[in-house]
Amino acid sequence: MKCTAETTLPDEPPNAVTCGIDWARDDHAVSIVDARGREVRRVTIEHNAAGLRELRELFELLSRAGACEVAIELPSGPVVDTLLQAGITIVVISPNQLKNLRGRYGSPGNKDDRFDAFVLADTLRTDRSRLRPLLPDTAAxxxxxxxxxxxxxxxxxxxxxxxxxxxxxxxxxxxxxxxxxxxxxxxxxxxxxxxxxxxxxxxxxxxxxxxxxxxxxxxxxxxxxxxxxxxxxxxxxxxxxxxxxxxxxxxxxxxxxxxxxxxxxxxxxxxxxxxxLHADAHIFTSLPRSGTVRAAWLLAEIGDCRARFPTPESLACLAGVAPCTRQSGKVTHVGFRWAADKQLRDAATDFAGDSRRANPWATDLYNRAIPRGHDHPTP
CATH class of the missing domain: 1.10.287.4070 (Helix Hairpins)
Structure with missing residues (x-):
C-alpha cells in the first residue's frame, strides 16, 4: 500500500496564513502569522478536553477561511490527533531545528513557549520548500x-x-x-x-x-x-x-x-x-530472516507512506545507518549520524545484523568489514 497524499507543500500557504503550536504538558501556545510574517493572533490553550475542543474549533474556523497549515514539534499525541480530525495539514519541525531557528530572530539562548509558537509559524511561511507535511499512517x-x-x-x-x-x-x-x-x-x-x-x-x-x-x-x-x-x-x-x-x-x-x-x-x-491482517505484511515478511516480529517492527517504523523515501539512501539516512559527512576546503570528515529516527534505527540495525545469515550480499559486506576493525552485532 502506497500513500497517495501530497508529500510537498504548495508554494504559498492557503489564504496567506500559517500557524505554529508550541506543545507543553499543561498548555499549548498558538501563534498565527500573515503573509508578511506579522503575528495576527496569539492564544494559550489548556491541555484538557475543553482546551482541545477550543483548539479544534479555532482551526475549523481557520480552515473554513482557507488557512489549514500548522507547524508543531511533535508528530503524535492528542493535539496532533485533534488537528488531523479537523482536516488540518501538519508540518513537524523537531525541537533541535527549532532551537537553531531561534537565532534568526536574535534570541538563540532564550526560551519562551509563545515565542517558539511564532517561530514555528513563521518558519512554515518562509521555508516551505524544505518542509514536508505529516502523512498519518493507517489505523492498522x-x-x-x-x-x-x-x-x-x-x-x-x-x-x-x-x-x-x-x-x-x-x-x-x-x-x-x-x-x-x-x-x-x-x-x-x-x-x-x-x-x-x-x-x-x-x-x-x-x-x-x-x-x-x-x-x-x-x-x-x-x-x-x-x-x-x-x-x-x-x-x-x-x-x-x-x-x-x-x-x-x-x-x-x-x-x-x-x-x-x-x-x-x-x-x-x-x-x-x-x-x-495488515495489507503490506507480504512485503516485509519476504525480507531475509525477517520472521514475524522483525517484519512487523520494520513495517511499523517505516510506515505506510513510502513516498517520503524516494531513494534507498533517504531511508538509510533517516534511520541513521548512513554516515554523516562534513567538508571544508580540503578537509572531509565522515562521522556517525546522530540526528536520526531512533526507533527506525533500532529496527533497521536489528534487521541488518541478522540478514547477513541469509543474504549473500550482506554476508560479503559483513565479512569484508571485520578485517577493517569494525565492531559486529550479535543477533
Whole structure:
C-alpha cells in the first residue's frame, strides 16, 4: 500500500496564513502569522478536553477561511490527533531545528513557549520548500507500531532485570550463573525458582539434577554431569542466614523476569495477529530472516507512506545507518549520524545484523568489514 497524499507543500500557504503550536504538558501556545510574517493572533490553550475542543474549533474556523497549515514539534499525541480530525495539514519541525531557528530572530539562548509558537509559524511561511507535511499512517499500522514499541520496552526491561539478577548471583550464588546459556532462559528461571540459594543447591547430585531436568522439560543440549560440574566448580555461595536473606531478592528478580517474559510472549502473539491482517505484511515478511516480529517492527517504523523515501539512501539516512559527512576546503570528515529516527534505527540495525545469515550480499559486506576493525552485532 502506497500513500497517495501530497508529500510537498504548495508554494504559498492557503489564504496567506500559517500557524505554529508550541506543545507543553499543561498548555499549548498558538501563534498565527500573515503573509508578511506579522503575528495576527496569539492564544494559550489548556491541555484538557475543553482546551482541545477550543483548539479544534479555532482551526475549523481557520480552515473554513482557507488557512489549514500548522507547524508543531511533535508528530503524535492528542493535539496532533485533534488537528488531523479537523482536516488540518501538519508540518513537524523537531525541537533541535527549532532551537537553531531561534537565532534568526536574535534570541538563540532564550526560551519562551509563545515565542517558539511564532517561530514555528513563521518558519512554515518562509521555508516551505524544505518542509514536508505529516502523512498519518493507517489505523492498522499505528496499532502495530504501538504494540512493537511496547514489546521493545518490555525486552529492554527484561535485559535490565537479567543483568541485575546476574550481578546479584555472582556475589551470593556464583555456581548458578554458568550452567545455562542465558540467565533469563525458562530453564534457568525454573532452576532458580526451585533452588534459590547455596543451601538448597547443596542437596543436588548428578542423579538428582538429571531427574529434575527431565521433569522440567530440559532440551538435553548439555549433559547433566557437565551442568553439575559447572555448578559445583564455581566458588561457594552465601549460606546460613546470609544466604536465606539474599534468596528473597533472588526470588523477587526471578518473579519479575518470569512476569516480563509472559508479557513479551503475549505481545508476540498480538504482533503476529496484527501483522497477518495488515495489507503490506507480504512485503516485509519476504525480507531475509525477517520472521514475524522483525517484519512487523520494520513495517511499523517505516510506515505506510513510502513516498517520503524516494531513494534507498533517504531511508538509510533517516534511520541513521548512513554516515554523516562534513567538508571544508580540503578537509572531509565522515562521522556517525546522530540526528536520526531512533526507533527506525533500532529496527533497521536489528534487521541488518541478522540478514547477513541469509543474504549473500550482506554476508560479503559483513565479512569484508571485520578485517577493517569494525565492531559486529550479535543477533
Amino acid at each position: 499500522t499505528a496499532t502495530l507500531r504501538r504494540t512493537c514499541r511496547a514489546r521493545k520496552d518490555r525486552v529492554g526491561h527484561r535485559v535490565a532485570l537479567a543483568n541485575q539478577l546476574r550481578a546479584h548471583l555472582r556475589v551470593v550464588f556464583p555456581g548458578v550463573v554458568g550452567p545455562f546459556a542465558d540467565i533469563d532462559s525458562p530453564i534457568s528461571l525454573a532452576f532458580l525458582t526451585r533452588l534459590d540459594c547455596q543451601n538448597r543447591a547443596n542437596w543436588l547430585s548428578v542423579t538428582r539434577l538429571a531427574a529434575w531436568l527431565a521433569g522440567a522439560g530440559y532440551c538435553g543440549r548439555v549433559d547433566p554431569a557437565v551442568l553439575y560440574g559447572r555448578l559445583t566448580g564455581a566458588p561457594h555461595g552465601a549460606t546460613g542466614d546470609n544466604g536465606a536473606a539474599n534468596a528473597h531478592l533472588t526470588r523477587a528478580l526471578v518473579a519479575a523476569l518470569t512476569s516480563v517474559a509472559a508479557q513479551i510472549k503475549a505481545l508476540d502473539a498480538q504482533i503476529a495477529q496484527q501483522l497477518a
